[in-house]
Amino acid sequence: MSPTHTSVRKALSALLFSGLLIGAVPVISTAQTNPGFSLIWGGSDRQPQKQLSYVLQYGTPKHLKERWRLSLGRQEVAMSMIRITLPSYFDGKIHAENIELRQAPKSRIFSLKKGKEIEVADVSVDPDNGVIEIIPAAPIPAGLKAEVVIDNVTNPSSGMYFVNCSIMSPGDEVPLPKNVGTWVMSFFRS
DSSP: OOOOHHHHHHHHHHHHHHHHHHHHHHHHHTTSOOOOSSSOSOOOSSSSOOOOOOEESSEEEEOOOEEEEEEEEEEESSEEEEEOOOOTTTBBOGGGGGEEEEEESSTTTTTTOOEEEEEEEEEEEEEEEEEEEEEESSSOOOTTOOEEEEEEOOOOOSSOOOOEEEOOOTTTTSSEEEEEEEEEEOOOOO
């Protein structure tokens, strides 16, 4: 082969490889908006923090039609109220009429079903204090895998947001919220 033919071949292969890399960047950045797998996360030895899983439909900052699926997992006690606390720097918008509770499907990988809806008695959103309170019509039984689904969310600015969740149980003598865990949510401009 001539030296010209070899250099043209190298240049074409480099161009093809760089084109593949550039085409893959948006896919990589979009995939980073949903939680990954972590072995250890925060907390002290006696009281480790629990990182909750979530799914964002888009994960793009300031997206106007986002859907959040916030997993509560299975709880050892029944839930009569769910309180979600947003950080003080949260600048997104959430509306009470777009919040619902659902029984989570057994597997998101093998099932595309939405899950059975859980009837809600009251939902309140306090944007000034960053608090969302959800009261189901009947207490959610212990052991039932539930999730909070929020439609038409305006996502906050790029960054990481620690969204905390606590619950109250029916029949508690002293109604104190029990910490369920934290959704560590990331929003990146793609």
